[in-house]
Amino acid sequence: MSFFVALQFLTHLPTPRGLPVAGPALGRALGWFPVVGLLLGALLVAADWLLSWLLPRGLVDVLLLVLLALLTGGLHLDGFMDTCDGLFSLRSPAERLAIFRDSRVGSFGVVGAATLLLLQWAALGALPTAERAAMLLVTLALARWTMVYAIVAFPYGRPEGLGRVFKEQAGGKALLAATLVAGVAAGLLLGAAGLAALALAAVAAWLFAHYCLGRLPGLTGDTYGALDELVETLLLVALPPLVRLLPS
Amino acid sequence: MVDALLVASLVVVSGALHLDGLVDTCDAVCTRASPAARLALMHDSRAHAPGAIVACLVLLAKFAALGALPGAVRAPTLLVAPLLGRWAIVVAYWAYPYARSTPGASLALKAQATAPRAAAVTLFALAVLALALGPAGLLVLAGATAAVHLLASGFRTRLPGLTGDTYGAIAELVETLTLALVPLVTRTG
Numbered sequence: 334m335s336f337f338v339a340l341q342f343l344t345h346l347p348t349p350r351g352l353p354v355a356g357p358a359l360g361r362a363l364g365w366f367p368v369v370g371l372l373l374g375a376l377l378v379a380a381d382w383l384l385s386w387l388l389p390r391g392l393v394d395v396l397l398l399v400l401l402a403l404l405t406g407g408l409h410l411d412g413f414m415d416t417c418d419g420l421f422s423l424r425s426p427a428e429r430l431a432i433f434r435d436s437r438v439g440s441f442g443v444v445g446a447a448t449l450l451l452l453q454w455a456a457l458g459a460l461p462t463a464e465r466a467a468m469l470l471v472t473l474a475l476a477r478w479t480m481v482y483a484i485v486a487f488p489y490g491r492p493e494g495l496g497r498v499f500k501e502q503a504g505g506k507a508l509l510a511a512t513l514v515a516g517v518a519a520g521l522l523l524g525a526a527g528l529a530a531l532a533l534a535a536v537a538a539w540l541f542a543h544y545c546l547g548r549l550p551g552l553t554g555d556t557y558g559a560l561d562e563l564v565e566t567l568l569l570v571a572l573p574p575l576v577r578l579l580p581s
Numbered sequence: 582m583v584d585a586l587l588v589a590s591l592v593v594v595s596g597a598l599h600l601d602g603l604v605d606t607c608d609a610v611c612t613r614a615s616p617a618a619r620l621a622l623m624h625d626s627r628a629h630a631p632g633a634i635v636a637c638l639v640l641l642a643k644f645a646a647l648g649a650l651p652g653a654v655r656a657p658t659l660l661v662a663p664l665l666g667r668w669a670i671v672v673a674y675w676a677y678p679y680a681r682s683t684p685g686a687s688l689a690l691k692a693q694a695t696a697p698r699a700a701a702v703t704l705f706a707l708a709v710l711a712l713a714l715g716p717a718g719l720l721v722l723a724g725a726t727a728a729v730h731l732l733a734s735g736f737r738t739r740l741p742g743l744t745g746d747t748y749g750a751i752a753e754l755v756e757t758l759t760l761a762l763v764p765l766v767t768r769t770g
Contacts, residue, residue, distance in 0.1 A: 387765060388649075388761065388765070389645070389648075389649030389764075390649075391644075391645030391646070391648050391649050392642065392645045392646055392649060392761055394645065395638060395641050395642040395645050396642075398638060398641075399638055399642075402634055402638070407611075407630060407631060407634055410630065410634050411630040411634075414630055414633065415630075436629050436630070437627045437628065437629055438627075438628045438629055438630055438632075438633045442630075442633065443628065443633050446633050446634060446637055447637045450634075450637045450638065450641060451637075451641065454641055454645070
């Protein structure tokens with residue numbers, strides 16, 4: 334059941350009705366975040382295989398980005414844009430939190446999204462064919478693992494909100510479960526390079542969380558989404574060289 | 582580099598009119614609100630997250646599609662993609678109900694989008710497609726027609742009818758689809 338709670342929060346995929354939106358089930362759902370990442374990755378790999386029969390690489394890669402945005406409801410991209418608007422504006426921490434809540438997109442958000450999507454697209458195009466599927470799976474799983482790490486390990490910035498509900502239930506156990514799943518999946522799929530990617534994702538999450546904490550009273554749902562997008566981009570860029578350095 | 586300039590010139594030549602419509606349309610249809618409230622949101626000149634994301638992805642798709650055009654069909658594709666985008670606007674004006682009653686350019690166009698005019702532009706598009714692409718041109722027109730119908734029907738489940746913004750969205754998406762579709766049908770057809 335807690336798997337479906339995670340699926341409901343992270344995706345627009347169909348889930349059973351009447352799932353809990355509070356309580357310990359949310360804490361347990363955190364352990365399933367990397368599994369949801371693997372599921373999203375598997376859907377992308379399947380779409381990649383099908384579309385590659387018909388379309389050139391560049392267009393397939395754009396369609397993969399479209400599919401991922403549809404599957405997640407654009408949740409993390411939206412968080413990333415709000416985070417750009419909030420963090421790059423020269424305001425007080427409280428005013429930055431108010432900017433996060435504004436549904437409109439400012440110029441930093443637009444510039445951020447355009448740059449991020451262009452990077453993701455270029456990185457997808459440069460993935461080596463042999464490890465393409467494994468890299469997609471590892472990237473999406475580890476990006477969702479960093480959200481669990483950020484939720485458990487760093488303070489939350491608002492008195493209320495979706496992130497607060499998770500934060501209150503988040504514990505070391507959930508982080509341990511998520512880390513085991515993410516580590517085993519990354520290790521099985523990409524060997525030593527997969528484990529190096531996990532370490533890289535952890536360092537990136539730590540740096541990003543500290544960057545945010547210098548500008549905000551704590552992390553928020555939007556910054557978790559931003560972290561997910563940034564780590565996805567980082568891993569798409571970094572996995573090919575990591576696999577060359579550490580062949581499995 | 583040339584492809585990026587072509588994508589940019591499509592934006593500049595149209596004054597970003599249709600792209601703006603695409604952004605406003607995506608913001609409206611992706612919002613959880615009543616059809617009437619969505620209609621009001623479309624008048625909001627500021628962009629929200631769905632519109633910004635879709636604008637990026639459509640521009641990227643055009644760039645990727647241009648980069649993958651085989652040399653043999655490149656010139657014909659560049660000719661027919663913008664043509665079919667504008668053809669789609671006329672057909673959508675004619676075929677589907679209009680949502681607003683406020684007087685303006687869009688309402689005037691709706692009143693003038695008669696069946697003979699839709700037929701005339703379709704014949705013109707068909708002639709250009711046949712000359713540029715031969716029999717495969719028919720498949721491209723069929724694909725564009727299907728896209729117009731799917732998009733317009735989709736918008737109508739979320740809006741009381743079509744508006745100027747949604748015609749822009751249809752034009753952008755049909756233009757993008759055509760760029761991807763021509764190499765596909767000329768390869769297999």
